[in-house]
Amino acid sequence: MVIESNNCQEIDCLKPLQTREGLNQLRDEWKAKLEQPKDIRVVIGMATCGISAGANQVYDAFREEFDKRGMTTIKLEKVGCVGMCVYEPIVEIYETGKDRVSYIHVDPPKVKTIIEEHILGGRPCPGLTLAGLNNDDKSAPECAGFDDLPFYRKQKRIVLHNCGFINPEDIRQYIGVDGYQALADVLTTMTPQDVIDTISASGLRGRGGAGFPTGLKWKFAAANEADQKYIICNADEGDPGAYMDRSVLEGDPHAILEAMIIGGYAIGATKGWIYVRAEYPTAVKRLHIAIDQAEQLGMLGENIFGSGFNFDIQIRLGAGAFVCGEETALIASIEGKRGMPRNKPPFPANKGLWGKPTIINNVETLANIPGIIRNGAEWFRSIGTEKSPGTKVFALGGKITNTGLVEIPMGTTLREVIEDIGGGCPNGKTFKAVQTGGPSGGCLTINALDVPIDFDKLVELGSMMGSGGMIVMDEDNCMVDIARFFLDFTCDESCGQCTPCREGTKRMLEILDKIVNGAAHKKDLDDLKELADNIRLTSLCALGQTAPNPVLSTMEHFMDEYLAHVVDKRCPAHVCKNLTGYYITDRCIGCTKCVRVCPADAITGAVKEHHHIDQAVCIHCGACFDVCPFDAIERR
Amino acid sequence: MSQPCQCMTISDDDPRYMELRAFIQKEENKQGVAMTALQEAQRLFGYLPLEVHKFISSETGVPIAELYGVTTFYSQFTTSPMGRHQIQVCMGTACYVKGAQKVLDKVIETVGVGVGMTTDDRLFTINAARCLGCCGLAPVMMIDDHVYANIDNVNCIPAIIAKYREDGSRSSK
Structure with missing residues (x-):
């Protein structure tokens, strides 16, 4: 994976913040910089999906143009994923007193246009925004930022709130959006029991799959007497097709650190581990930067906020084993062994890493913690359903128009997610099913579209929440x-x-x-x-x-x-090769295109004559079907 | 998997051993060093032959058998050298439902070896990746650090591979 060149700003003015006042002062300074910037703020989505789509070249193009033109006051910043992965690379422009403008599919030539028309000329370019390209929705302004689009209107972004807005490589921006306020509250005004009570009262359930109440888990670990306890962040996101954890780590890593320190204080642990997939190099790099900066500011280390509480965090990389997402396997892996699970009990909360009481929380679960502490359990309970409060992030993928990360309140129906937010199946195809829960889950059909999504409803329907992969399938997919x-x-x-x-x-x-x-x-x-x-x-x-x-x-x-x-030996969706035959119909005009692509030389016929497929030689690859310009090839 | 050929054998005085030793010594006080040592060794050498296992074992005191157990458990560790270019076809669910199998088939057909294998000239290794995390760009293939996105027409693949082949033959001349 491409890791962007190491041009994160060196922040040399980070001094330990010993007091609440110091934190608040820094927050006020950066809140102003983020919310009321003196000059234009240009942000580029630089999570893995953005980088893969070419965001590095876009960043370099902006940098070069700004330098060339001497535009030194403009803030050019790398941010995390804004969520609409299908439209990457995405560039957003913030200007005090004006609506934000979101440009999609930006490439270096468009950079020049954006600078000349928008930044210098003051005229946003509607043709380069999503609303401009696809303005079916007349209620949205011509140059809408993403907030105005149906894709975002039905979402409620708690976990992803900072992703795509703050620079994840600058702790001061996190502090500017009330970061580390929850930690300061916890360490200066709350007892560990208060913290556990708040989390329990919020009803937060683990977002890694099974939905176990987080407060209860913390309570079990807190109740154990031990000389050492651990808290582990499970960032071994193995479900193929789910990438919300990666997105949070790449876009808002400090939220995870803050939550782990809070969790450590609540259960009495002084050491935390983040077990993260090695396949996420950008996330790993940003976590290292975040830990470094948190240590410099005194958010990690000894005597945090003068409370006498110490905490430090280490990163461990996975090495490609899906089973390590299971708690006990993950613990074995951190211990340097084969990642094999063991029987429970004893549960990790009693006997975990190196035999000590250990709490393992998923990335998305942790990302909810600072908000709950800041806004209170009641606030959290007011979102979502009674038994599943809060939101859930889904990675919407497959045969869907708006592929991306969506965060919805629990209780939203599948129909709203797929039709309103996702925009339905592309190319006029018919929706067939949606798979949730990845390799552990099941599929939901058209009959389940109006069921409100929460942990228990999905299990009732024979699927599960899982980590939040949501893969849409249409008529062309074979179940x-x-x-x-x-x-x-x-x-x-x-x-x-x-x-x-x-x-x-x-x-x-x-x-x-x-x-x-x-x-x-x-x-x-x-x-x-x-x-x-x-x-x-x-x-x-x-x-x-x-x-x-x-x-x-x-x-x-x-x-x-x-x-x-x-029974019939046929594949209705024409996917299974050995059950799909290809035949040339009368529509064939003899253009020879299929003859040229056939890897098995199974097609015969002269120019302008009807072609024929030798069924004994055909390997059912479908190359002819894909290439025929006259739809003259039929699948049976 | 073929055995590493003589030209790839790592000599005892290879300077990378010193680096690995320094890494292990730095980690000495931390528990669970076996896995991080193997990860570092793979970063340094590109693969984990028996001699590297022996070295890590003597440095850490972890038996070779146990180290080998760890190596073979995790899919990122490899005991044979890889090709110069790593072709990874994403086979995550989002890519799969959008035709990743066709992409993989075309890559195999073009390169001439199967998944997990390396060409005889050590130019290419093909892998089926679990999920590259760019589901919005599905189907996706990655060669080394470069991501090829939205491969809707697999007929573009031979030309992409040919480019790497030309570069390879040029640099070896």
């Missing part, structure tokens, strides 16, 4: 193939310790392979179901226990597709 895809994943990621998961998932995969290759019989479906039930009941950890979910859930909702594969 059997998707089930096979997830099982292939869990089978590969099984740690091999217990037999049901190690052997059982392999046998299930073999059956699914038979089905997608057209070699299965009806009895195989019964075997598949029986295996799935047994694996669910007898596996050691959550990975195995939930591995059959994608299969069970697709079998429940899309049995017709399974039967089409098994």
Whole structure:
């Protein structure tokens, strides 16, 4: 992954803040700079998705133009993900007294236009904004910032509030948006019990998947007497297709540090660990910078705010093992061992890292903590549903128009997320299902669209919240193939310790392979179901226990597709290669385009003559279908 | 997986061992050093052959068997050398539903080796990545540090690979 050149501002004026007054003074100074900037503030979304789309070149282009033109007062800043990944690279312009303007798909040539027209000329360029490009919504102003768009209007951004606004590599900007105020409150006015009571009263539930009450977890660890306790931030975001944790770490790393220090104080831990995927180099780099700056300011270290409380944080990198998202496996991995889970109890809150009481909280859970302390438990409870207060961030992906990160109050319906925020399936295709909970979850169909989303409702529907991946599928996706895809994943990621998961998932995969290759019989479906039930009941950890979910859930909702594969030997979505034949219809005018792309030389026919596919030679790759300009190739 | 050839063997006096030793000594007081030492070693050497395991074992006191257990458990560790260019095709869910399998098939067809394998000339290694985290740009492929986004037409892949091949043959001349 590209790590941007190390041109973060060297902040040499960071002196330890020993008092609340010092913190407030810095906050007031930076609040003014952020909210009422003297000159124009240009921010570029530089999380992984932005960088991948070319944000570095855009940043360099702005820098070069500003330098060339001597525009030294303009603040050019790298910020985290603003959420609309599909429109990256995104540049936003803030000017005191004016609406913010959000430019999408920016490239170096557009940079020049933006500088000349908008920054120098004072005329924003509607053609380069999202509203300008796609202004169906007449209520939005012509040059709308993202706030005015339906994509954001239904969202409630608590966790992602600072992402895309502050520079994550500058602690002073975090302080400018009330950062570390919660920590100061906790250390100067609250007892550890007060903190636990507030978190318990807020009803916050773990955002990593299972939804266990965070306050209760903290209470268990606090109740244990020990010479050392630990708090771990689980940033091993392994669900393929979910990246909200990465986005928070890249866009607002100090929120996680602040929450960990608060959690440490509450349970009596003086040491924290962040276990983060090595595949997230930008997040790792920004965490290192954040820890450095927090230490310089005295937010980490000894005697924080003169309270006598000490806390330090270390980073440990994962090495690519999905199972390490499981608490006990993660602990083994930090201890330097193979990341294999163990039986619970004892729970980590009693016996965790190196045998000491340990709390493990997910990134998104922690990101909620400072806000709860600052605004109170009642505020948090006023958002979301009774049993699942607050918001949830989803990574909306797959066959959806507005791919990106969305944060919605719990209780929002799936329809609102997919149709209003996500903009529905692109290219006029029909929605088929949405998969939540990744490899542990299930799929929800059109019948579930009006159910309000929360932890318990999703479980009732045979899926789960999981970490928040939400992959939309349309008519062109084969549900059997998707089930096979997830099982292939869990089978590969099984740690091999217990037999049901190690052997059982392999046998299930073999059956699914038979089905997608057209070699299965009806009895195989019964075997598949029986295996799935047994694996669910007898596996050691959550990975195995939930591995059959994608299969069970697709079998429940899309049995017709399974039967089409098994009985009729055809794949209704034309995805499974061996069950899809390609035939040339009368529409063929003999342009020879397909002949040229066929890797198997299976197509014959002279120019301007009807072509023919030799079914014995065809490898079903679909290259001809994709390339035919006359829709003359039919799939059967 | 093929065995590392002679030209890749690491000599005993390789200066990278000194760096690794310095890293381990710095970490000495911290618990759980085995994994961080292996990560550092892989960063330095590019892969983890037996001799590197032996070295880490003698420096840390962790048995070779235990180290090897850790190496083989995690997918990021590799015991054989990698190609000069790493091709990673994202097979995360968002990419998969948007046709990542076709991208992977085309890459395999073009390069001529399968997933997890390295070409005989050590120019390319192909990997299927779990998720590169750029789901908004799906389907995505990454060669070294460069991300190729929205690969809707897989026929552009041979030209992309050819570019790296040309650069490779030029620099080896």
